[in-house]
Amino acid sequence: KHLSIALIPGDGIGPEVVAEGVKILRTIEELDPELSFSFTEFPWGCEYYLKQGKMMDADGIDQLQNFDAIYLGAVGYPGVPDHISLRDLLIKIRRSFDQYVNLRPVSLLDPSFTPLKDKSDKDIDMLVIRENSEGEYAGAGEWLYKGRPEEVVLQTGIFSRKGTERIIRYAYEEAHRSNRTLTSISKGNALNYSMVFWDEVFEEVGKEYPDVETYSYLVDAASLYFVSDPERFEVVVTSNLFGDIVTDIGAGITGGLGLAAGANINPEMKYPSMFEPVHGSAPDIAGKGLANPIAAIWSVSQMMDFFGEEKWGKAVLDTIKGLTVEKENLTPDLGGKATTNEIGDRISEKLQKL
Amino acid sequence: KHLSIALIPGDGIGPEVVAEGVKILRTIEELDPELSFSFTEFPWGCEYYLKQGKMMDADGIDQLQNFDAIYLGAVGYPGVPDHISLRDLLIKIRRSFDQYVNLRPVSLLDPSFTPLKDKSDKDIDMLVIRENSEGEYAGAGEWLYKGRPEEVVLQTGIFSRKGTERIIRYAYEEAHRSNRTLTSISKGNALNYSMVFWDEVFEEVGKEYPDVETYSYLVDAASLYFVSDPERFEVVVTSNLFGDIVTDIGAGITGGLGLAAGANINPEMKYPSMFEPVHGSAPDIAGKGLANPIAAIWSVSQMMDFFGEEKWGKAVLDTIKGLTVEKENLTPDLGGKATTNEIGDRISEKLQKL
Ligand SMILES: CC(C)[C@H](C(=O)O)[C@@H](O)C(=O)O
Numbered sequence: 122k123h124l125s126i127a128l129i130p131g132d133g134i135g136p137e138v139v140a141e142g143v144k145i146l147r148t149i150e151e152l153d154p155e156l157s158f159s160f161t162e163f164p165w166g167c168e169y170y171l172k173q174g175k176m177m178d179a180d181g182i183d184q185l186q187n188f189d190a191i192y193l194g195a196v197g198y199p200g201v202p203d204h205i206s207l208r209d210l211l212i213k214i215r216r217s218f219d220q221y222v223n224l225r226p227v228s229l230l231d232p233s234f235t236p237l238k239d240k241s242d243k244d245i246d247m248l249v250i251r252e253n254s255e256g257e258y259a260g261a262g263e264w265l266y267k268g269r270p271e272e273v274v275l276q277t278g279i280f281s282r283k284g285t286e287r288i289i290r291y292a293y294e295e296a297h298r299s300n301r302t303l304t305s306i307s308k309g310n311a312l313n314y315s316m317v318f319w320d321e322v323f324e325e326v327g328k329e330y331p332d333v334e335t336y337s338y339l340v341d342a343a344s345l346y347f348v349s350d351p352e353r354f355e356v357v358v359t360s361n362l363f364g365d366i367v368t369d370i371g372a373g374i375t376g377g378l379g380l381a382a383g384a385n386i387n388p389e390m391k392y393p394s395m396f397e398p399v400h401g402s403a404p405d406i407a408g409k410g411l412a413n414p415i416a417a418i419w420s421v422s423q424m425m426d427f428f429g430e431e432k433w434g435k436a437v438l439d440t441i442k443g444l445t446v447e448k449e450n451l452t453p454d455l456g457g458k459a460t461t462n463e464i465g466d467r468i469s470e471k472l473q474k475l
Numbered sequence: 476k477h478l479s480i481a482l483i484p485g486d487g488i489g490p491e492v493v494a495e496g497v498k499i500l501r502t503i504e505e506l507d508p509e510l511s512f513s514f515t516e517f518p519w520g521c522e523y524y525l526k527q528g529k530m531m532d533a534d535g536i537d538q539l540q541n542f543d544a545i546y547l548g549a550v551g552y553p554g555v556p557d558h559i560s561l562r563d564l565l566i567k568i569r570r571s572f573d574q575y576v577n578l579r580p581v582s583l584l585d586p587s588f589t590p591l592k593d594k595s596d597k598d599i600d601m602l603v604i605r606e607n608s609e610g611e612y613a614g615a616g617e618w619l620y621k622g623r624p625e626e627v628v629l630q631t632g633i634f635s636r637k638g639t640e641r642i643i644r645y646a647y648e649e650a651h652r653s654n655r656t657l658t659s660i661s662k663g664n665a666l667n668y669s670m671v672f673w674d675e676v677f678e679e680v681g682k683e684y685p686d687v688e689t690y691s692y693l694v695d696a697a698s699l700y701f702v703s704d705p706e707r708f709e710v711v712v713t714s715n716l717f718g719d720i721v722t723d724i725g726a727g728i729t730g731g732l733g734l735a736a737g738a739n740i741n742p743e744m745k746y747p748s749m750f751e752p753v754h755g756s757a758p759d760i761a762g763k764g765l766a767n768p769i770a771a772i773w774s775v776s777q778m779m780d781f782f783g784e785e786k787w788g789k790a791v792l793d794t795i796k797g798l799t800v801e802k803e804n805l806t807p808d809l810g811g812k813a814t815t816n817e818i819g820d821r822i823s824e825k826l827q828k829l
């Protein structure tokens with residue numbers, strides 16, 4: 122099987138962590154005669170913006186269209202407003218390619234990584250399924266009477282039947298398939314249109330999955346439980362914005378963004394899916410070998426799973442788990458001294474010895 | 476000074492915790508010859524709804540109008556949809572009386588209460604100032620093509636210049652007055668109208684307070700920092716929805732909702748302000764003496780502060796702090812065996828011995 126992969130290393134630490142992910146992909150390619158990958162790099166991001174006045178080429182989406190996958194590092198740089206750098210690249214790709222499922226594992230690799238007392242890897246092991254194409258991130262709004270006392274700014278979340286139903290159905294399928302509970306996170310008591318609708322769809326679709334045990338929490342309560350009782354959660358489904366927030370709490374309880382992987386997928390494979398660490402570009406530590414590449418490499422594991430190469434998905438994840446129990450294999454964010462490059466090398470070596 | 480207080484005990488554990496708060500107010504009244512309180516109880520809430528078909532009287536807001544303060548327990552009951560029980564009572568009061576400032580202390584009383592490793596009361600001590608009158612909770616939206624495949628639901632957040640500026644200014648004043656840093660929590664990289672506006676106003680108003688050290692975090696990053704680095708925060712200002720979420724994380728890191736107090740205030744005192752614990756009605760433990768009344772009593776401390784009786788505000792808070800260091804003074808949510816009533820009695824006794 123051949124996969125053509127578009128690389129968008131992006132800004133800050135993006136290129137460093139993507140390089141390690143590519144290292145792992147090349148290792149897999151070497152080890153598995155049935156698999157081959159080709160890589161095409163795109164120079165898009167904030168530096169590009171500062172030179173060209175745009176985050177990606179005007180026909181950027183067309184250029185990406187025929188790849189099997191996109192592997193992205195991180196985007197964002199001081200001097201480029203975030204609502205430009207992100208809406209015109211990351212969010213644009215997610216939406217143009219209908220990557221409506223954002224899969225984010227929240228799993229504790231080692232008890233020493235969590236800031237929580239008395240929690241082990243058995244207590245924190247969930248999969249957050251975030252709606253990734255519409256909702257609060259639809260980008261609709263108005264800005265009226267700018268600069269005048271009567272100024273008023275509207276931001277509209279758009280929740281379609283199609284968009285809401287498909288993400289909720291995806292989550293039920295996943296819970297059903299893996300025999301786990303499913304928790305919906307919403308906020309019907311205050312968001313009287315969108316979240317009341319969300320709750321209705323969650324209940325409705327649930328009728329098709331009588332075997333799935335469900336819970337429904339308000340986003341405020343859920344955020345508290347992520348901290349006090351993470352063991353309540355197995356598969357979680359939530360909206361775009363709430364998914365953004367709870368997965369960062371998830372990163373918080375599992376050791377930080379250096380370990381948080383994400384996949385933006387179009388399950389129908391009509392368009393390329395995108396794999397990217399959840400972390401940002403962290404310009405302050407860029408180019409120093411300080412970045413933790415594990416989130417980016419974990420995203421490679423997700424890529425393998427998505428393309429049906431679960432054997433490799435599991436091998437990469439197991440290798441990450443095996444590695445991080447040893448203190449000499451940790452980057453500075455986890456209190457170690459290993460460099461970005463060393464971590465990639467060690468994971469590659471371990472894969473070769475499997 | 477006389478204060479007329481409207482009591483809305485509400486549902487579930489609401490009446491139990493309000494009774495303890497009233498006990499403390501009566502104690503203060505006894506001890507301070509300059510202070511007197513009168514109480515008028517309103518039977519509103521979900522039970523009322525189930526009998527009368529409405530959460531409060533049609534002229535309920537008029538009935539409350541002339542009180543100095545409202546003291547509310549909790550609202551919500553199975554069988555009454557949350558978007559009715561809360562929007563038609565709690566949120567209605569907040570908005571009708573222009574209680575645009577929601578003050579929520581996030582302070583660790585005792586290191587044993589936090590689920591976080593190695594955090595002491597010095598690390599977690601902030602005041603969250605939540606916008607409380609508009610924003611994401613404006614209640615504006617549309618529900619189109621109900622039940623059809625093209626169904627689409629819109630939820631619009633409304634951020635006015637006036638509403639945004641006044642909460643941000645209030646927060647700067649508080650940071651300036653108390654010589655603390657001020658952190659704004661927003662999401663400009665995705666919410667391209669409302670939060671870009673919020674960030675602009677935060678910067679603009681900041682020019683008037685050059686002495687205040689400021690930070691601005693995205694809501695996802697801030698949520699992570701609440702868990703990993705709560706010591707970053709001193710005074711925090713944020714929108715209605717984000718304030719809802721981060722204060723629940725705040726409750727999570729300080730020992731739970733049993734300790735989370737809140738004040739919904741109209742700083743101009745044109746309308747009554749409302750004091751209420753952050754927790755819900757917890758119908759499962761209602762009527763058993765299991766509820767922790769400390770959040771409700773802490774709200775009484777906020778009430779005293781608001782009316783310029785800081786001496787009592789501090790006395791109540793210090794008493795709470797002194798009490799909770801002893802294990803026999805804890806309710807079941809904190810691993811103790813004390814009852815709701817006993818906690819109220821003990822705080823009252825300690826106040827009398829000051
Ligand atoms: C960078 C930002 C737009 C993005 C988001 O909010 O979706 C990020 O926080 C994420 O979680 O992937």
Ligand SMILES: CC(C)[C@H](C(=O)O)[C@@H](O)C(=O)O
Pocket residue numbers: 310311341561565566719753
């Ligand atoms: C009950 C609910 C409507 C309310 C809110 O979301 O504001 C509560 O969670 C709070 O924080 O006071």
